Amino acid sequence: MKLFLTVFISVIGLLGCFIGALFAYHQFFYLGEMNEIEDELNQIENVEVLGIWGHEDLTLEEVSARLKIKDKGEIVLYGLSEDSFDYPKSVPIIEIGGYSFTWFSCNGGIGPSFGIGTDDVFGNLTDKEFHSVKSVVDDYDYIIDLIESLKMAPELNHFETTNSERYLLVSSENSEDQDPIYNLIGIESGFEFAKTLKWNREDCYYNK
Numbered sequence: 294m295k296l297f298l299t300v301f302i303s304v305i306g307l308l309g310c311f312i313g314a315l316f317a318y319h320q321f322f323y324l325g326e327m328n329e330i331e332d333e334l335n336q337i338e339n340v341e342v343l344g345i346w347g348h349e350d351l352t353l354e355e356v357s358a359r360l361k362i363k364d365k366g367e368i369v370l371y372g373l374s375e376d377s378f379d380y381p382k383s384v385p386i387i388e389i390g391g392y393s394f395t396w397f398s399c400n401g402g403i404g405p406s407f408g409i410g411t412d413d414v415f416g417n418l419t420d421k422e423f424h425s426v427k428s429v430v431d432d433y434d435y436i437i438d439l440i441e442s443l444k445m446a447p448e449l450n451h452f453e454t455t456n457s458e459r460y461l462l463v464s465s466e467n468s469e470d471q472d473p474i475y476n477l478i479g480i481e482s483g484f485e486f487a488k489t490l491k492w493n494r495e496d497c498y499y500n501k
Contacts, residue, residue: 301501306404322440324373326356326375327346327347327356327374329346330345330356330358330373330374331345331358333354334360334426337426337427337430339362339363339364339365339430340360340361340362340363340430341359341360341361341363341402342358342359342360343359343361344358344359344441345357345358345359346358347374351400354375355372355374355377356369356371356372356373356375357369357370357371357372357387358370358371358373359388360426360430362373362430362433363494365433365434366389366390366391366433366437367369367388367389367390367391367392368386368388368389368390368429368430368433369386369387369388369389370385370386370426370429371385371387372385372405373426377419379410380410380411380423380424380425380426380428380434381410381422381423381424382411383408383410383412383413384408384409384410384413384414384416384423384429385406385407385408385410385413386406386407386408386409386429387405387406388467388489389407389433389436389440390433390437390440391410391465391466391467392407392437392440392463392464392465393405393463393464393466393467394407394461394462394463394464395461395462395464395483396414396459396460396461396462396464397459397460397461397483397486397487397490398414398458398459399457399459399492399494399496399497399498399499400457400497400498401484401487401498401499403484403487404485406446407440407461407463409421409423409436409439410423414452414454414459415459415461417454418439419435419439421435440463443461443463444463445463445464445465446462446463446464446465447462449461449462449490450462450463453493453494458492458494458497460487460490470483
């Protein structure tokens, strides 16, 4: 009986250590970077972080944040974690000033963002480069004016470059604060909708 109790207590102790190690790993590798990003965002003048989240894999990926900009409005940015941050080439905006987005790509892709980076399809709408979140915040009104120059849902905006073709839907509604992967729920109906659009490129996925 004593041997059984000794083994039982040892197993419980090892299990406790294992759970503690997992918790420490989660706090350090997952929440550590998120807390650091949140602190950096809160240090930007006139910015308050209303929410921050990410996709948990081996590392915390695609960190997103909802920011409130004093006397202006809110903006939701993603791709803020170290492994995906690629300003000024890629500057994805999920929501800004109550506007949210859905894009449909000629290659069959669908996404919930409006990218204004130098390598983004919609980046040619602006001659500005955004090297930091602060630069996006500072040009909040400029970005709003840019969006309001576009067609609003249910009308679509069509963009075609040498290498790509996309449609963009701009909606006057808030997005959900969640892992971007969940914004693809209902993607099957999105594919069906994309099939009904007119695509000019001969190599387009929908023209095969």
